[in-house]
Amino acid sequence: MKGLTREVLIEAGLKLLDEVGLDGLTVRRLAAELGVQSPALYWHIRTKQELLDGMANAIILRAGMAPPHPDEPWQEWLARRARSYRASLLASRDGARVVSGAVRGGDSVRHFEQELAAMVERGFTPVQALRTITALSHYINGHVLQEQAVATTLAERAERPDLSELPTLAAALRSGSPLGDEVFEYGLTTLIKGTESLLRP
Numbered sequence: 001m002k003g004l005t006r007e008v009l010i011e012a013g014l015k016l017l018d019e020v021g022l023d024g025l026t027v028r029r030l031a032a033e034l035g036v037q038s039p040a041l042y043w044h045i046r047t048k049q050e051l052l053d054g055m056a057n058a059i060i061l062r063a064g065m066a067p068p069h070p071d072e073p074w075q076e077w078l079a080r081r082a083r084s085y086r087a088s089l090l091a092s093r094d095g096a097r098v099v100s101g102a103v104r105g106g107d108s109v110r111h112f113e114q115e116l117a118a119m120v121e122r123g124f125t126p127v128q129a130l131r132t133i134t135a136l137s138h139y140i141n142g143h144v145l146q147e148q149a150v151a152t153t154l155a156e157r158a159e160r161p162d163l164s165e166l167p168t169l170a171a172a173l174r175s176g177s178p179l180g181d182e183v184f185e186y187g188l189t190t191l192i193k194g195t196e197s198l199l200r201p
Contacts, residue, residue: 004036006044010054014092017055022094027051056102059095063088065111067118074122075192081115082136082188089144096144123199132195139187147179 009030016033017025027048031038045051063085068077089095104112112133119129163170 004034004040004044006054009034009041009045009051010058013051013055014058017095017098018093022097052098053102053105056099057104057106057108059088059092059099060085060104060108061111062091065108065115067114068122074119074124075196078132078136078192078195079188082140085137086140086144086184089140090147094148096141096148100141100145128199136188136191139191143179143184143187150179 012034013025013030016030020029025048027041027045028038030051031041034041045054063081065081068074089099092098115133116126116129119132120126124132
């Protein structure tokens, strides 16, 4: 197939992911979508995991990885970065599952180095910068994993817990959902405020 490149395969893989989900995504099915035989793909992608790694890096990059703006406080940058990353994960079906099981590489690692360097300029040590981004990334991945899992399975579950004997939980749920924007922002604020306290002399 003329014009078959690694980038084309990754883009097609993301499109197919939205249609069939991670469990339905195979190299054979991707080849069929592109109208070629599976061996044609192996010139560019040797394994399914290599395809998933490329798709994960594309999801990360489309979140707009970059250092803070010149006059942007690191707290505001981290919050903006976290929201953008979450949105990028949510934009693809099973996006958090794809990223959580992938090896980072290429442009995403180079952008990550630039972000870490910018954090060091703002008072972080290299290990503090790495741990801060890692903790935030784990939080976002876990939150979106739960969001996407609930969205997929909620309609299939007929039984609901009887809240009559769980008054504290019932009261909490009346005040808001355990998932969604408000819960995400609560956790994000907690992590950023905690980071501020760790950086204080």
